Amino acid sequence: MEVMKKNIVLFFVILFLFHSYQVIHAQEMKSFTKLSEMKHAMDQSNIDVKNWSLYTKGSIGFVNDVNGYRQKAALLRNAAEGFKWSGLNTNEHFKITGVRISASGHIKERLTLVAYPQKGKLATYLVYAAKGKGWNKVQVQQFARMYQDRVATYFEGKSSTFSCISGIHNGTMDFGLYKQALGLMTTFSAVPVEQLKEETFVSISAYTEHWDEKINTAHKAMNLQIAIRNQGMGGQTAVTIGTPIITSEY
Known part of the structure; x- marks a missing residue:
């Protein structure tokens, strides 16, 4: 009877982990779907895509002390193969950063693990960022699958992902900057929430x-x-488009 109870508990634990893994995969696939939709919007406006980026962040829990942080850092290093690591520790917080560049040189990944004092313990926070040059559809799709797996591996709990794409219009735009921004916005069936209009710069936040x-x-x-x-x-x-906000400089 005791063995049966353990097997039942183990079954539900595996089921929960499998469900969590599927949820994370679905979320990250949405991020790449958004990138593709933003790329399509730029194509319609004859904008040449120069780079794209993904930025995932999330808390990965509390540790009791520096040793607990070091254990998390070691686990991350072991899981993230091929990254080159550097560290910065102060009295206020601890941080390690790992960087990996793809064999083609077109995609750069960065992992940053930070710990800072909170409620008598150390709160740990992880950021995973990836930036790609140009737009090679096959390359992006291949990286999409890897990115999903890595987010599912690196993050223990809930995380948020930001998507961003930037491009250049080399010719003269048919409309003013503001009308061009509104045109891009309508391709997403969005409505404006906030906006900033200057002579040479326009920014629209929408929903x-x-x-x-x-x-x-x-x-x-x-x-x-x-x-x-x-x-x-x-x-x-x-031209830069981001969801839910732009995370890169423009």
Whole structure:
């Protein structure tokens, strides 16, 4: 009877872990679907994609002391093969960073594990960022599968993923920057929430029901950001799209 109880408990633990793994995979696939949709929107506006990025962050729990943090750091190093690591420790917090560049040189990954004092313990926080050059569809799809596996491996609990894509319009845009930003926004069936308009720069924060994830601002919920910067007479026009917000500089 005791053995049967243990087997039943083990079965439900495995079932729970399998379900969690499937949920994480589904979430990360959505992130790449969003990237593809943003790429499609840029294609429609004749914008040449220069780079794309993914940024996943999440808490990975508390540890009692520095030794507990070092154990988590060691586990991360073992799980993340091929990364080159560096560390920075102060009286206030501890941090290690690992970097890996793909064989082609087109994709750069960065893992950052941070620990800081909170409630008498050390809170640990993990950030996983990946940035790719250009847009090679096959390469992006292949990395998508690897990215899903890595997020499922590195993060123990709930995490949030931000997607971003940037490109350049080399010619003269048919409309002003603001109208161009509105045009991009409507391809996502989004409505504006906040906006900033300057002579050479426009930024629009918007909300679309097409995507589930969102963040709350002082005004309303948002899950899409578009920024367009004109780089001068005869120069290029830089376009950046991000969800739920832009995480890269523009």
